[in-house]
Amino acid sequence: MADQVIHAEVVGKDGPALQRFYSNLFGWHLDTNNPGGYGIAPSAENGVATGIGTSPDGSGGWVTFYVAVPSVDDALAKAEKLGGRTIMPKFSPGPGAVLGMFADPEGHVVGVTEL
Numbered sequence: 001m002a003d004q005v006i007h008a009e010v011v012g013k014d015g016p017a018l019q020r021f022y023s024n025l026f027g028w029h030l031d032t033n034n035p036g037g038y039g040i041a042p043s044a045e046n047g048v049a050t051g052i053g054t055s056p057d058g059s060g061g062w063v064t065f066y067v068a069v070p071s072v073d074d075a076l077a078k079a080e081k082l083g084g085r086t087i088m089p090k091f092s093p094g095p096g097a098v099l100g101m102f103a104d105p106e107g108h109v110v111g112v113t114e115l
Contacts, residue, residue: 006068012061015054066111072100075112
């Protein structure tokens with residue numbers, strides 16, 4: 001089986017405002033009970049787990065999706081070999097989570113995460 005999209009996210013300068021917007025727009029119930037207040041709508045509610053919050057540096061935002069891969073390091077290296085570039089090296093934002101981000105050759109940002 002090919003790697004699957006398991007998470008999508010919307011981040012920007014004002015995470016709580018984005019959370020209100022998407023909650024009101026789509027009727028999503030976001031769980032923000034975590035240290036960063038990152039809002040998560042579970043996959044059972046909208047098809048794929050979706051996160052909405054403030055960008056890590058608070059300067060801007062993006063919309064992206066995350067693909068489950070066996071190894072974040074290997075996926076980032078392969079993306080670079082194919083003409084992409086690493087945007088965020090492998091890191092862990094919390095227990096049980098490992099992710100990274102790359103830009104494709106046209107600059108679109110995609111996340112990868114280990115399950």
